[in-house]
Amino acid sequence: MKISVKEKGRRRITILLPSILIFNPLVAACAAGIINTRLRENGILDRDITPQQLRRLCRIIMRYKRKHPDWNLVEVKSQEGDEVVIRL
Amino acid sequence: MSKTLGTRIAEYRRAKGITQEELAERLNVSPQAVSKWENDVCCPDIMLLPKLAEILGVSIDTLLTDKAEPETRVLPEEKRKNIDEMTLRIIVNSGEGDKVRVNLPMALVKAGLELGMQMPQVSGNDALKNIDIKKILELVERGAYGKLIEVESADGDIVDISVE
Numbered sequence: 001m002k003i004s005v006k007e008k009g010r011r012r013i014t015i016l017l018p019s020i021l022i023f024n025p026l027v028a029a030c031a032a033g034i035i036n037t038r039l040r041e042n043g044i045l046d047r048d049i050t051p052q053q054l055r056r057l058c059r060i061i062m063r064y065k066r067k068h069p070d071w072n073l074v075e076v077k078s079q080e081g082d083e084v085v086i087r088l
Numbered sequence: 089m090s091k092t093l094g095t096r097i098a099e100y101r102r103a104k105g106i107t108q109e110e111l112a113e114r115l116n117v118s119p120q121a122v123s124k125w126e127n128d129v130c131c132p133d134i135m136l137l138p139k140l141a142e143i144l145g146v147s148i149d150t151l152l153t154d155k156a157e158p159e160t161r162v163l164p165e166e167k168r169k170n171i172d173e174m175t176l177r178i179i180v181n182s183g184e185g186d187k188v189r190v191n192l193p194m195a196l197v198k199a200g201l202e203l204g205m206q207m208p209q210v211s212g213n214d215a216l217k218n219i220d221i222k223k224i225l226e227l228v229e230r231g232a233y234g235k236l237i238e239v240e241s242a243d244g245d246i247v248d249i250s251v252e
């Protein structure tokens with residue numbers, strides 16, 4: 001996964017994260033609790049996400065990444081010229 | 089005057105938000121080759137046309153003849169893609185000039201739906217708070233393709249949702 005941040009007039013910062021380190025069953029199991037706490041705090045979801053569901057999401061993302069490497073998941077361009085790109 | 093193939097490639101590429109380098113990489117050609125196509129110095133190899141059209145999200149007919157396709161179509165069953173291979177594209181152009189583009193694999197949207205996610209959590213925009221993702225999924229399963237929703241909020245935000 002590649003997160004690229006560019007502020008207008010500044011150098012682009014690119015953070016490279018190995019996707020398998022983020023989207024793997026172990027992280028899914030550990031992160032489920034933290035994600036649920038945050039989601040409840042912000043009132044985003046009314047039910048908990050189970051580690052199994054999170055594992056499934058990870059599997060889908062990794063499968064998609066293998067099929068479409070360098071897939072631009074999110075691109076944000078602000079009016080001031082700042083740019084954020086999250087690439088799978 | 090009708091547009092040239094090069095102009096059409098450049099327009100569709102820009103509309104997709106793809107750079108010449110990205111397009112070249114996906115087609116296994118050099119960025120210079122893409123530049124030559126777009127400047128009408130030469131044409132893409134005929135064997136590359138299906139992949140090029142797929143990447144640009146148009147049919148080969150549209151790419152070669154500029155026959156505009158309707159923005160929204162209902163595809164017959166034999167032409168429908170596997171829903172898990174499709175992409176939900178959300179484009180938000182805010183009134184202040186910010187642009188957000190989210191390209192979500194449909195498989196991920198389906199999984200998110202099972203988790204109970206709703207549109208504002210996906211797009212981050214309140215203009216879409218009454219939109220039911222389930223209905224969008226149903227439309228796609230019935231063959232809807234292209235631009236499905238266009239919302240303009242009172243603040244001047246424009247949100248497009250399309251399926252490709």
